[in-house]
Amino acid sequence: MKPNNIIIFLILAVVLLVSSCSPKLANTETSQPKVFYPAVEDSAKIQFLTFYSYSSNLEEKRSKFQENILGKQTDFEIKKPYGVEIKNNKLYISDVGTATITILDLTKKTFRAFNPQGNGNLRLPVNSFIDDEENLYVVDILQKKIFKYDSNGKYLLNFGLSENKAPSDIFIKDTKVWVCDSKNNRINVYEEGSNKFLYYFPESIEGNDDWLYSPTNIYVSKNKVYVSDMGSGSVKIYTHEGKYLNTVGSFGQNMGQFVRPKGVAVDNDENLYVVDGSFHNTQIFNKEGELLLFFGGATGDRGGQYLPTSITISYDVEYFKQFVDPKYDLKYLILVANQYGNYKVNVYGRIELKN
Template sequence: MNNVKNFFRYTLLLTFLLGAAVLSGCVTTPKPADNEEAVFFPDPPAAPRLQFLRSFTTSDDLEPGADAFDSFLTGDANKGYHLVKPYGVAIKDGKLYVCDSQATVVVFDLKNKKFHTMEGAKGLGKVVQPLNISLDDQANKFVADPVRGQVLMYDNKDFYVKSFGVPGQWKPVDAAAYDGLLYVVDAKEREIKVFDIASGEKIRSLGRDNKPEENLGLPTGITIDADGLLYISDSGRFQVVVYDRDGHQRNAIGRPGANLGHFARPRGVATDRDGRVFAVDAAFENVQIFRNDGQLLLFFGGSGTGPGKLFLPADVFIDYDNMEYFRQDADPNFDIEYLVFVTSQFGQRLVNVYGFGKEKGRTYPSEEELVEKAEQKLKQWQKESK
């Protein structure tokens, strides 16, 4: 029992070393802007890597002062809109797209300070249960709808273009586009179906023809990094499975369990430009960040009701191009490199926005240095535990 307790303490220390980057000497944390308390991850006195910036739950968060009574007077059904059960999220050109899974796809237009439903999500493009949304390089949107049984494509103006797949024959829950192809997670057949975007035709399937231990179990989410590797969250394997575009397994991140670096209910997954992997776990109610070799770096979020906390999180999305809309929310002593969006399906803060970066004037060790230090601590712990 003592060894188990010691191991748990060490695991916490390991993550502290990897994620916190605590330096020797007296170092102050960033001062909150406008005398409001800023929320950072990891907690002080650790060196911060993420700041919670703000959240979106109703149209009022974009248009202050709008409420249900205003909606009644003006006849605008979009005013006072409250997200019901958000899941997928994406942002492009100042427009924040949210799959409200029990309603439709809604748009927070940050540039024009307007809120509306997505233009093409009606008529032939009507969604039934929009679960996840993804983008390609041309700003086309792909919405996975498992109840309609199709992935719906909308153009850069949000107008409906086409649908992929035959209703009733599969269960599409997420999709990612790369180099003219659309990779779709089919939760029914437990595989990745690959479509040609131009023709709409299915060309192959991945994830069922490997060694048994390398096949997909219950895939729930997908993203594709800059090198074309597929990162698939798998609730059956309790891992993030990494495939090449031919379906060969390159890596598997995490394992089942209730400790740091483990998964219980993996959901959304995203990667940044430096190869870090962000993986949502709905059971732990956090997002764990790994190196692409599977080494845990840190985690953020966690259960609770305060700012930055998560309640049954679902999806994560990383963006480098829309920071201008959130700079006023950032601490002046914290340099943001990119934005991280995480949806909660319940609670007071449903679409949560974080900034990933570093404190100004603070020296951060490299990840390699942190890993080496953690490994030295591990050897010391192993020696002392004998």
């Protein structure tokens, strides 16, 4: 081996050794005071676990020696997140501030902005969905299309231009693709795989109980479709076929009411989670539509929310157990995207006291 090559090899070996020993910046939430909702610990149901706003919240910090060799570490920012999804320890954040999908790999501790060129180029991605094969579906509200990419980020196709005026959210369930069209006052349903347009709902007129005035977000459970309707300040519930079932909430400033309902999610017990961009919080309702709890608030502190837009529930909890108070078991995760403030993507845990 030539002398110069030996020197380079030794330098790289030292860098790798130091890298493996350097402290993980990740998040310092494990040493921060715990935030619970309600605030009394013994009755707490929700714990704020951690947040992501910058690449430094995830990536390992370079040592001084590494900086001398590799240069100073760049800290990338999540500018203005609108949608958030999680799958297999990867966060997919629709960032309207950068017109990209920011992908955080919690296992590899990497932070990257995704926006391919050519036919798959995105202009204003607002929400996404990841299917079981880790194909990524992205709703672009400006192009009025849904874009599909494979698990490696390769562009596959787009669809929906003919039916959508302003697609704002997407959900895939039972071989169907459900798209929320905010300016068309309806939900468009496609066949998964062929992307053939099947039907839309509601087939109604303004003034009827089932009419959607300005639908923004959607969640599909095993037998129901939940749609946040910002125009009526409520969440409307339908069957998969589009038959109207019920409405949760109404326009107003009391608890159990909404001003700007946005993201919706449902847990395995059919509890409904709704974020409100004006209240800056998340309200939880049981399956009968009764208010159970709210959390967040425009406090500016850890756990607070500032113009929240999207919410996601995940039962893949292993990575986040490190942030949970040891007196509790972590049942599932609740992720909320905030467009403003220091806490852009908040991660909360649904917790229960250990026996």
